[in-house]
Amino acid sequence: xxxxxxxxxSARLGALILLASLVGACGTPGAAPQTVSPTSASPxxxxxxxxxxxxxxxxxxxxxxxxxxxxxxxxxSFWHFESSPGAIAFLADxxxxxxxxxxxxxxNVTTKDFNSYLQVMPLDASGPNPPDIIYGNQGWxxxxxxxxxxxxxxxxxxxxxxGWDKLYTPGVEAQLMYSADGKExxxxxxxxxxxxxxxxxxxYNKAKLAxxxxxxxxxxxxxxxADLDKAVAAGELPIMLGESDKYPAMHVYAEIxxxxxxxxxxxxxxxxxxxxxxxxxEQQQAAQMLQTWAQKGYFGKDFNSISYDDAWARFAKGExxxxxxxxxxxxxxEAGLKTDVxxxxxxxxxxxxxxxxxxxxxxxxISSKSKYPDCAAAFLNTLVGRDAASGLLSLGQVPMNLPSPxxxxxxxxMIQQEIDAFQKVIGxxxxxxxxxxxxxxxxxxxxxxxxxxxxxxLTPAQFTQTVQxxxxxxxxxx
Numbered sequence: 001x002x003x004x005x006x007x008x009x010s011a012r013l014g015a016l017i018l019l020a021s022l023v024g025a026c027g028t029p030g031a032a033p034q035t036v037s038p039t040s041a042s043p044x045x046x047x048x049x050x051x052x053x054x055x056x057x058x059x060x061x062x063x064x065x066x067x068x069x070x071x072x073x074x075x076x077s078f079w080h081f082e083s084s085p086g087a088i089a090f091l092a093d094x095x096x097x098x099x100x101x102x103x104x105x106x107x108n109v110t111t112k113d114f115n116s117y118l119q120v121m122p123l124d125a126s127g128p129n130p131p132d133i134i135y136g137n138q139g140w141x142x143x144x145x146x147x148x149x150x151x152x153x154x155x156x157x158x159x160x161x162x163g164w165d166k167l168y169t170p171g172v173e174a175q176l177m178y179s180a181d182g183k184e185x186x187x188x189x190x191x192x193x194x195x196x197x198x199x200x201x202x203x204y205n206k207a208k209l210a211x212x213x214x215x216x217x218x219x220x221x222x223x224x225x226a227d228l229d230k231a232v233a234a235g236e237l238p239i240m241l242g243e244s245d246k247y248p249a250m251h252v253y254a255e256i257x258x259x260x261x262x263x264x265x266x267x268x269x270x271x272x273x274x275x276x277x278x279x280x281x282e283q284q285q286a287a288q289m290l291q292t293w294a295q296k297g298y299f300g301k302d303f304n305s306i307s308y309d310d311a312w313a314r315f316a317k318g319e320x321x322x323x324x325x326x327x328x329x330x331x332x333x334e335a336g337l338k339t340d341v342x343x344x345x346x347x348x349x350x351x352x353x354x355x356x357x358x359x360x361x362x363x364x365x366i367s368s369k370s371k372y373p374d375c376a377a378a379f380l381n382t383l384v385g386r387d388a389a390s391g392l393l394s395l396g397q398v399p400m401n402l403p404s405p406x407x408x409x410x411x412x413x414m415i416q417q418e419i420d421a422f423q424k425v426i427g428x429x430x431x432x433x434x435x436x437x438x439x440x441x442x443x444x445x446x447x448x449x450x451x452x453x454x455x456x457x458l459t460p461a462q463f464t465q466t467v468q469x470x471x472x473x474x475x476x477x478x
Contacts, residue, residue, distance in 0.1 A: 068375035070104040076376055078109045078133040080362075081117040090391050098379050107133075107379060118142060125151035125367065132370040133379065136192050136363040138175050139437030140185065140272070140474065143363060147191055148182030152365040154189035158377040164193055167384060167400050168360075169426045171264070172197075174271070175433060176363050183478060186271035192363025195384035196397030199358030199425050200251050200346070203315065203323040203333055207340045208236060212321070221259055221347045228298050231321045239293075240320030241303040242311025243454075246447035247436075249290070251357055252324045253450060254432055255346040257286035258355025263430040266355075270433045272475055278435075279461075279468040287453055287460035294454040304451065316341075326358065327398070327418045334414045343417045345424060355430040356421070359437075361397050398422040435467070439474035442467075 068074055078095065082088055088111055095107035110131070112120075117135070121142065124130055126149045134152065136143045146152045159165040167173075179188035202224075204217045209227070212234055218224035231238035243249050257266065260282040269276040293299065306314075315323040316336025323333070324346070333341050348354050364383065366376045382388065389399040390407035398419050406419075425431050436443040449466045452458040458466065 067378040068102045068105050068372065072104065074102075074105045074372050074375055076105065076107045076133060076370070076372060076379065077131040078107055078379075079112060079117075079121075079131040080109070080135040081112050081114045083111075083113065094383055094388075094391075095379070098382055102375075105375060122146070122149070122151075125149070128369075130367045130369055132367050132372065132376050134365040134367055136365050138359060138363060138433070139270075141440040143191065143365075144178060144182045144185060146182075146365065147178040147180070150368055152191055153368045153373060154180075154191055155193055155366065155377070155380075156190050158380070159190050159193070162377070162381045164190075164381075164384065167193075169429070171429050172360065172426060172431060174267075175360060184272075186267070186273070192365050193380050193384055194360040194363055195388050195401070196392040196399045197358060197360045197422060197426075197431070198326055198328055198397060199356040199422055199431060200255060200324065200326045201356060201421050202255075202344050202346055203325065203329070204342050204344065205315075205318065205321055205337060205340055206342055208318075208321045212236070217342060217344045219344075219347060224347055227321070228293075228296075232297055237300045237320045238298040238322060239300075240311050240315040240323045241299040242306035242308045242314075243299075243303045243451065244305055245308045246451060247443065248308050248311065248325070249450050249454060250435065250446060251326065253286065253290050254357035254435065255324055255355075256289050257283060258346065258430065258432060259289075259349045260285045261355075262349070262351065262353070263355040263428075263432045266432050266435075269471070270435060270438045272438065272471075272478070277468055278471060279464040283464045284460040287463045290450075291453055291456060291460060295456070299454075304455075327421065330414050330418055334412075339413075341414065343414060343421065345421050353428040353430055354425050355428070355432050356425045357432045357434060358422075358425070359431065359433055360400075438471055441474065442470055445470040 078091070080091055082091060092109050095109050099105055099107060118137070118141070121134065122145050125134060125146055130151065134146070136146065136152075143152075155164070159167075173190060174186040176190055176192040176194065177188050178185055178191055202217065208231075209215075209217070212227070212230045214227055214230065218227050228238040239252075241248060241252065261280075265276070269278055303311075312323060312325060312329050312333060313336075314320070316333045318337065318340075323329075327343060330343060345354050345356055364380055366373050366380070370376055384401060386399075386401050386403040389401065389403055392399045393407060393415055402419070435446055439445075446467055449458060449463050453460065453463040
């Protein structure tokens, strides 16, 4: 995922490219801020269902007073940084559906570009007139500061009220938790809520596998290596990779590292847990494998001159046997390859457990200065309830709260593969957070070091030492 400013490559892919590509177009940040009036939003959203459906909570909480009591008019402001037309309409339509349920409520939705959002939100959220509902960003750089400044409120009581505390597999919700002083991430109170998640895996071209005499996608690292060698021998590009943006190889590396260590051990380091380190023999094994893959030509010769967007677009046109990337690319790739594309998890690690890089979507917060936090929480509930599933699936996020039976969107074989993959990863407690979440400067450090690793300018040991040095410096400054 792309990173803008000091944040991570994961954030943009998770928040921008993810949503853009999955509606058939690749969104880029930088659009002029625009305010969407709830009354002008498109009526086609999956959230614009019956009143009973669109208010459906995650679970069935005890009856509570109306969170948005009249007769006075309630106005809530909601700021986010989604960029694709589909994502913008999804959130605007959510507001429209909620307003219809509560005629005395108006939710004003404002879209800002990601770059400026990260720059202005820390100040705006602490200012005299912050938005009531705020998009956040996991990791060190935005959400920790919002907590530290007291700009957002804990959501634990709403989690109990609406059943959000049962929404996530134990451990997954840690990425939404901070200590009250914002100095500890991964523990403490729940400060954000998210309706869906995402993870990386392997896209494969079925026709090319068949031409190579390969019946099924690889399920072990030995099978994957054999398939890559067959592709090299046949003159095919084994893995499509566009690395001119520097960060895509980080996703490849993250999948490899899951072969040698558990997701929880990696996440402890990302969270900043004392006593953890990136400079370990296991990480050096992963680094050695990535370097060897580059030297064996698994990524071709010109991957450093291909952009991320061009890479997946070229794969969608039939170039390359595999592409290692996030499920947020599925819709765009499927539009090109049709039924010839499949999606599977990277082979399981040595312990037989799956580990895949990914995260929940963008956390949504409630301002500590909102006059109507209960009403804001009720709106947040519509974004994570079962009726949001179709909308989330259409945007490429696997809902945490899947209804039964599944929505019609899940009839698409590719979407079903995404759901199956995500549920396997969650079931194995194998969701690996993006390494660049670990410090505000880690994106630049990690992405530069990984290019030098792949070109053999750094040894695996030098690579892990460089990454750990950034982490150590940041942790010492907190």
